[in-house]
Amino acid sequence: MMWSIGRRGALAASALLAAASILLLAGCQSGAVREERANAAPMQAQSPAAPAEPRARRPEFDGAKAFEMLKRQCEFGPRPSGSEAARKTRAFLLAELSRYADQVETQEFTYRDRVYSNREISLSNIIGIFNPEAKRRVLLCAHWDTRPVADMEIDADKRRRPILGANDGASGVAVLLELARLFKQQKPQIGVVMVFLDGEDYGDWDRMEGVLLGAKHFARNMKKYRLEYGILLDMIGDKNLQVYREVNSERYAPRVNDRVFRIARELGFEKNVIDQLKTEVIDDHIPINEAGLPTIDLIDFDYAYWHTLEDTVDKCSPQSLAIIGSLVAETVYREKDGTGGR
Numbered sequence: 001m002m003w004s005i006g007r008r009g010a011l012a013a014s015a016l017l018a019a020a021s022i023l024l025l026a027g028c029q030s031g032a033v034r035e036e037r038a039n040a041a042p043m044q045a046q047s048p049a050a051p052a053e054p055r056a057r058r059p060e061f062d063g064a065k066a067f068e069m070l071k072r073q074c075e076f077g078p079r080p081s082g083s084e085a086a087r088k089t090r091a092f093l094l095a096e097l098s099r100y101a102d103q104v105e106t107q108e109f110t111y112r113d114r115v116y117s118n119r120e121i122s123l124s125n126i127i128g129i130f131n132p133e134a135k136r137r138v139l140l141c142a143h144w145d146t147r148p149v150a151d152m153e154i155d156a157d158k159r160r161r162p163i164l165g166a167n168d169g170a171s172g173v174a175v176l177l178e179l180a181r182l183f184k185q186q187k188p189q190i191g192v193v194m195v196f197l198d199g200e201d202y203g204d205w206d207r208m209e210g211v212l213l214g215a216k217h218f219a220r221n222m223k224k225y226r227l228e229y230g231i232l233l234d235m236i237g238d239k240n241l242q243v244y245r246e247v248n249s250e251r252y253a254p255r256v257n258d259r260v261f262r263i264a265r266e267l268g269f270e271k272n273v274i275d276q277l278k279t280e281v282i283d284d285h286i287p288i289n290e291a292g293l294p295t296i297d298l299i300d301f302d303y304a305y306w307h308t309l310e311d312t313v314d315k316c317s318p319q320s321l322a323i324i325g326s327l328v329a330e331t332v333y334r335e336k337d338g339t340g341g342r
């Protein structure tokens with residue numbers, strides 16, 4: 001997927017990091033004050049931070065099973081929107097999702113290609129709904145299409161060929177499919193709307209033409225799902241996994257970020273899910289946030305094989321999928337189905 005805003009992103013990130021440092025310092029000082037007070041009046045000592053939530057009782061996320069789902073997608077070859085391989089992948093995803101979800105539906109739509117040709121292509125968002133009776137519902141999503149051109153290759157011939165998208169495409173979907181298996185095994189207390197988005201990486205990122213197609217379509221049609229917040233997974237299969245807070249996620253959905261990064265720390269994932277602001281990316285979460293649903297992007301943009309023919313299965317690992325999968329599972333299973341609404 002996607003596109004990184006270099007300089008502007010870096011500036012925004014450094015400004016926010018500076019603010020974060022000040023807050024951290026403030027936090028240390030008040031911590032010291034609290035300690036003094038506690039020493040002076042031990043009987044009235046208060047716990048300064050929110051009490052740690054208990055671990056969720058939940059099935060174990062199986063990284064090997066998720067990795068199998070990554071490989072199965074890659075066996076179809078490159079899977080750009082509108083291709084024969086995409087049709088096969090769509091059937092595969094529908095079949096897998098139907099095994100686990102309470103309801104399965106699709107959103108079919110078309111796009112008049114203005115980037116590579118002048119033909120109309122058919123696209124499909126694939127949606128699984130879990131625990132539809134719940135009052136609260138969250139969105140989990142990832143794009144299932146892969147980029148039709150390896151535009152980060154140096155060689156001009158290679159640049160015209162489609163990428164396999166083991167990380168950029170298959171990884172997020174693989175984690176969602178394993179989560180779907182878990183949700184069938186043990187129903188979460190809240191509802192989950194799982195969306196496999198099409199057409200994220202189809203067109204021209206410089207002109208923002210023909211990209212984020214599925215997310216834009218979903219954002220226009222998501223009201224009926226009554227969602228509370230969302231988590232987008234993209235490029236989370238890299239063997240050397242380093243997911244940071246993403247700048248647009250922090251801008252639109254800071255509380256979701258706070259919660260997810262705190263849970264990552266509690267699970268001992270802080271070496272791979274790093275609680276610092278880094279890259280600013282344009283990804284499927286942007287149209288969804290603009291339509292009013294606070295949604296974060298969990299993404300490792302530091303990937304040497306991004307948009308090249310080398311984005312292959314051997315660059316990914318079951319361990320990385322397991323870290324992100326366990327994190328999302330823990331986040332979902334901790335949620336209680338309260339009175340509903342935002």
Ligand SMILES: [Zn+2]
Binds near residue numbers: 002307
């Ligand atoms: Zn991409």
